[in-house]
Amino acid sequence: MNETQADIVVVGGGMVGLASAIALRDRGLDVVLCDPGEARARASFGNAGVISRGSIFPMSGPALWGRLPAYLRNADRGLRLRHAHLLRVMPWTAHVLAAARASAWRRAAEALLPLTSAAYAAHEELAARAGTAHHLRRTGWIKLYRTDAAFADAALERAILARHGVAMEIVDGPALHALEPALVRPYARATLLPETGSVQDPGGLIEACGRLFSGLGGRTIRAAATRLEPEAGGWRIRYDGGHVRARQAVVAAGAASAEILRLLGYRFAFAAERGYHRHYALHPDSPPLTRPVLDTGAGSILAPMATGRVRVLSGVELNARHAPPDHAQIDAASREAAGTLRLGGPLDNEPWLGSRPSTPDGLPVIGRAPRHEGLILAFGHGHIGLSTGPITGQLVADIATDRPASLPLAPFAPDRLLRWPRPWQGSTV
Numbered sequence: 001m002n003e004t005q006a007d008i009v010v011v012g013g014g015m016v017g018l019a020s021a022i023a024l025r026d027r028g029l030d031v032v033l034c035d036p037g038e039a040r041a042r043a044s045f046g047n048a049g050v051i052s053r054g055s056i057f058p059m060s061g062p063a064l065w066g067r068l069p070a071y072l073r074n075a076d077r078g079l080r081l082r083h084a085h086l087l088r089v090m091p092w093t094a095h096v097l098a099a100a101r102a103s104a105w106r107r108a109a110e111a112l113l114p115l116t117s118a119a120y121a122a123h124e125e126l127a128a129r130a131g132t133a134h135h136l137r138r139t140g141w142i143k144l145y146r147t148d149a150a151f152a153d154a155a156l157e158r159a160i161l162a163r164h165g166v167a168m169e170i171v172d173g174p175a176l177h178a179l180e181p182a183l184v185r186p187y188a189r190a191t192l193l194p195e196t197g198s199v200q201d202p203g204g205l206i207e208a209c210g211r212l213f214s215g216l217g218g219r220t221i222r223a224a225a226t227r228l229e230p231e232a233g234g235w236r237i238r239y240d241g242g243h244v245r246a247r248q249a250v251v252a253a254g255a256a257s258a259e260i261l262r263l264l265g266y267r268f269a270f271a272a273e274r275g276y277h278r279h280y281a282l283h284p285d286s287p288p289l290t291r292p293v294l295d296t297g298a299g300s301i302l303a304p305m306a307t308g309r310v311r312v313l314s315g316v317e318l319n320a321r322h323a324p325p326d327h328a329q330i331d332a333a334s335r336e337a338a339g340t341l342r343l344g345g346p347l348d349n350e351p352w353l354g355s356r357p358s359t360p361d362g363l364p365v366i367g368r369a370p371r372h373e374g375l376i377l378a379f380g381h382g383h384i385g386l387s388t389g390p391i392t393g394q395l396v397a398d399i400a401t402d403r404p405a406s407l408p409l410a411p412f413a414p415d416r417l418l419r420w421p422r423p424w425q426g427s428t429v
């Protein structure tokens with residue numbers, strides 16, 4: 001039985017956990033990271049890599065009500081759900097419905113803006129230290145609309161972005177072809193968000209962050225934490241074969257976080273939003289895709305990755321984290337992608353599947369646990385955890401070292417999701 005001592009133990013080694021471990025090491029703490037080390041099990045491995053100041057809109061918004069009939073019939077390409085599962089995650093479902101109002105949507109966007117605004121600079125710094133700056137680019141990203149009606153439907157989103165000073169250009173059909181010649185499908189309108197950046201090898205970034213952490217003297221235990229036990233003066237984190245004792249603990253285990261915290265009696269309104277990707281080569285005669293694009297009509301993202309591959313990413317599948325894969329959504333996204341770009345054959349035998357850690361109000365959980373001393377929570381980053389992971393790491397280090405946080409943390413307080421539907425109400429931003 002191995003016994004390890006540390007100042008602080010971080011449970012989970014995705015973007016959020018690794019960034020936290022690195023930031024805590026930077027503050028001089030003796031840090032142990034506990035993670036099973038399965039690269040493809042991380043949402044941080046398989047995402048689109050988009051880092052956008054404008055990614056401030058939760059899934060639950062005022063448009064939800066109009067889309068609900070299509071969602072329930074599984075007729076919307078962006079969302080596929082198992083009806084029984086919606087009942088199993090009832091607190092999450094109830095919160096989502098309670099938050100589906102324009103006022104809550106605006107407040108959530110306002111609360112997320114400081115986080116997304118700090119995201120790119122935090123990535124630049126991390127990539128420079130991890131040696132992955134060549135995979136970080138600031139090319140902007142494009143939201144594509146197949147019809148004028150679909151573009152009109154996004155008017156509130158554009159108004160909120162404009163109010164917050166997020167740079168945006170509206171591009172019409174012919175200009176779009178000049179901007180992104182790889183697109184072969186005609187689109188009615190598009191929105192370019194030029195401040196947006198992207199990571200072209202998210203999995204490579206995570207591996208490089210692991211090396212950076214080790215180089216800073218951080219220690220990693222390749223195992224899943226099985227129990228978190230409070231004890232005099234701190235925490236004992238058990239895993240198969242040993243335990244770590246530390247004064248403080250951080251739970252940053254992505255979509256597994258709520259299950260881990262259940263063992264301590266916390267019942268978070270929480271769900272896994274599953275997503276898939278598959279890689280393709282572009283046809284040799286196609287111009288390269290130069291930036292990620294969101295095809296709103298297909299409910300999927302197409303993102304250029306390192307070594308010339310295009311990553312086709314599905315929308316959301318609401319199902320249990322460990323349920324068998326259902327390839328219907330990524331197959332549909334791939335068919336749509338073949339009409340949008342000149343694709344060659346698929347490069348993967350099996351599509352990748354991962355889970356976005358989802359809170360019903362679209363805001364992450366970042367803060368001290370309400371009922372346990374020395375326990376810090378950092379999870380639930382939903383669709384923006386790759387981008388906001390590095391800045392979250394700095395916030396975790398602020399909390400652990402009792403420094404004033406560099407951003408307002410009140411909207412991310414854990415206890416908001418431990419009560420029956422009550423979306424973020426206040427305004428500290």
Ligand SMILES: Cc1cc2nc3c(=O)[nH]c(=O)nc-3n(C[C@H](O)[C@H](O)[C@H](O)COP(=O)(O)OP(=O)(O)OC[C@H]3O[C@@H](n4cnc5c(N)ncnc54)[C@H](O)[C@@H]3O)c2cc1C
Nearest residue numbers: 012014015016043044047048050225254275384385386387
């Ligand atoms: C299809 C798709 C596209 C996306 N696109 C984007 C995007 O463009 N931009 C963006 O910012 N975000 C995007 N995201 C979201 C982003 O990937 C996630 O929000 C983010 O990766 C979450 O990071 P994390 O560290 O919290 O979780 P993860 O990366 O999932 O890491 C959690 C880690 O905890 C470990 N773990 C689990 N249980 C235990 C345990 N018991 N003990 C120890 N460790 C444990 C896991 O093995 C894993 O290593 C996308 C997600 C998907 C699925």
